[in-house]
Amino acid sequence: MNHLLLIAYLDLKESIRANWFIIYSLVFGGLIALFFIAGITESQVMGFSGLSRLLLMYIQVTIVILPIFILITTVRSISGDRDSHILEYMLSFPISLQQYYWGKVFGRFITVFLPVFMAMIVAVVYGIFQGAEVPWGVLFLYTGLLFSMSSAFLGIAFFISSLVKSSEMALGIAFFVWIVLLAFIDIALIGLMLQNRMSEGLIIAIALLNPMEVFRVAAISLFDPELTVIGPVAFYILDLFSQGIFVLLSILYPIIIGIVFAWAGYRIFSRNDLV
Amino acid sequence: MIVLNRLSKIFGKTRSLDDVSITLHRGDAIALMGANGAGKTTLVRLILGYYHPSSGTVRIEGRDPIKERMNILDQVSFVPQLPPPIKLSLKELMTYICKSSGVDEARIVHYANEMKLDIAPNLHKSFFKLSGGMKQKLLIAISLAKESRIMIYDEPTANLDPKARDDFYRLLRENEQDKLALFVTHRIEEVASLVNRKIYMDLGKVVSDEIC
Numbered sequence: 339m340n341h342l343l344l345i346a347y348l349d350l351k352e353s354i355r356a357n358w359f360i361i362y363s364l365v366f367g368g369l370i371a372l373f374f375i376a377g378i379t380e381s382q383v384m385g386f387s388g389l390s391r392l393l394l395m396y397i398q399v400t401i402v403i404l405p406i407f408i409l410i411t412t413v414r415s416i417s418g419d420r421d422s423h424i425l426e427y428m429l430s431f432p433i434s435l436q437q438y439y440w441g442k443v444f445g446r447f448i449t450v451f452l453p454v455f456m457a458m459i460v461a462v463v464y465g466i467f468q469g470a471e472v473p474w475g476v477l478f479l480y481t482g483l484l485f486s487m488s489s490a491f492l493g494i495a496f497f498i499s500s501l502v503k504s505s506e507m508a509l510g511i512a513f514f515v516w517i518v519l520l521a522f523i524d525i526a527l528i529g530l531m532l533q534n535r536m537s538e539g540l541i542i543a544i545a546l547l548n549p550m551e552v553f554r555v556a557a558i559s560l561f562d563p564e565l566t567v568i569g570p571v572a573f574y575i576l577d578l579f580s581q582g583i584f585v586l587l588s589i590l591y592p593i594i595i596g597i598v599f600a601w602a603g604y605r606i607f608s609r610n611d612l613v
Numbered sequence: 614m615i616v617l618n619r620l621s622k623i624f625g626k627t628r629s630l631d632d633v634s635i636t637l638h639r640g641d642a643i644a645l646m647g648a649n650g651a652g653k654t655t656l657v658r659l660i661l662g663y664y665h666p667s668s669g670t671v672r673i674e675g676r677d678p679i680k681e682r683m684n685i686l687d688q689v690s691f692v693p694q695l696p697p698p699i700k701l702s703l704k705e706l707m708t709y710i711c712k713s714s715g716v717d718e719a720r721i722v723h724y725a726n727e728m729k730l731d732i733a734p735n736l737h738k739s740f741f742k743l744s745g746g747m748k749q750k751l752l753i754a755i756s757l758a759k760e761s762r763i764m765i766y767d768e769p770t771a772n773l774d775p776k777a778r779d780d781f782y783r784l785l786r787e788n789e790q791d792k793l794a795l796f797v798t799h800r801i802e803e804v805a806s807l808v809n810r811k812i813y814m815d816l817g818k819v820v821s822d823e824i825c
Contacts, residue, residue, distance in 0.1 A: 351701070429663070430689065
């Protein structure tokens, strides 16, 4: 356990000094600043105003950029160290592979989650000083959704990182996974719906297996519990689950995905050639 | 004692190590030589437990270096040919080594001083920002401070100036008693005074094993 925390601590320190982390933090911090400068909290669109509107905007942006940021920064964690022979040296010391791997996962999770979370907290603090009403319930659940989406993509990234021997290939696969989950599944499903008149239930089930889609719908439901903005699909979802159960599942499901992929990554890491 | 029994390692269609059987005893100081692609690095990585053998076995003091890697690596010091671009500061790297291996930090500083490397002014500098020679000196200092029974050096003097090489050889002579030292090298003249055994490899096989 001590070694796990040591690895996590060292990975965290190394990441915080890295250029990618500075850019990553600036992007999320900058977004929040930009929203305030643009006066989003003062505007009102479709009934959303104040901090709720800001959080809604923040969700739209995080759906697109958070997964790709996590994937491209994390996917080189193991494969990059392998490429540069860092792994060869660091693992020449008596540290268990289990503690090394999970220490890296733990350290990297803090690195990727903290800037996103802190940016939101800064927004809330600033909003309070501006006299805006804080939607605490939404904020709490949205934090849960961010946590679970970060877990899912971190797990997927560690899986790719363990599976692929070269960091270049790992980056390519990470980008492919991101574009598939972001757009390709939707496009393919729309195509299937139009061409084959497949069962709506099946199509919606496939869509909701995508953690990015789950995050998107659950986040929207925080602001719009009837899910009116997503159209008729809302009937299927809300008939099947209540809004509360749906949000809860939307938090649990990506966490399970993250754990399963991270665990599969560990099995590959520990059972194959290390370098 | 390291026992390699009918050890082979195949990558795809390439047989990097081909049915190698050798025994390395405590007290041996071995020069492991051969052309590029001879299988030297593969052999070292199998000993360190990084690779799973395609066939055959590796036993260190009777133990499997993959299944009992922590017990084995506790007894092994390793210095790679090229210092890796570790982004940790010297202080952080030493913390990692001291906590994972139970090495006394003062001993690293002692051997670094013996290698004419002043750690104090560089303590918070990233390891990868040091010069090639400084990195190699630190890795050598760490390997000696670890007080391992098995020492593996892969071209350890590649980045060192003649004075630093002399310091390294002197420290090795002072520390190699009752240990097993394995030097992977292309230049036998550099380690000739240190070794009592020379193993030549070619195309994944041991082609000669001389006691000197």
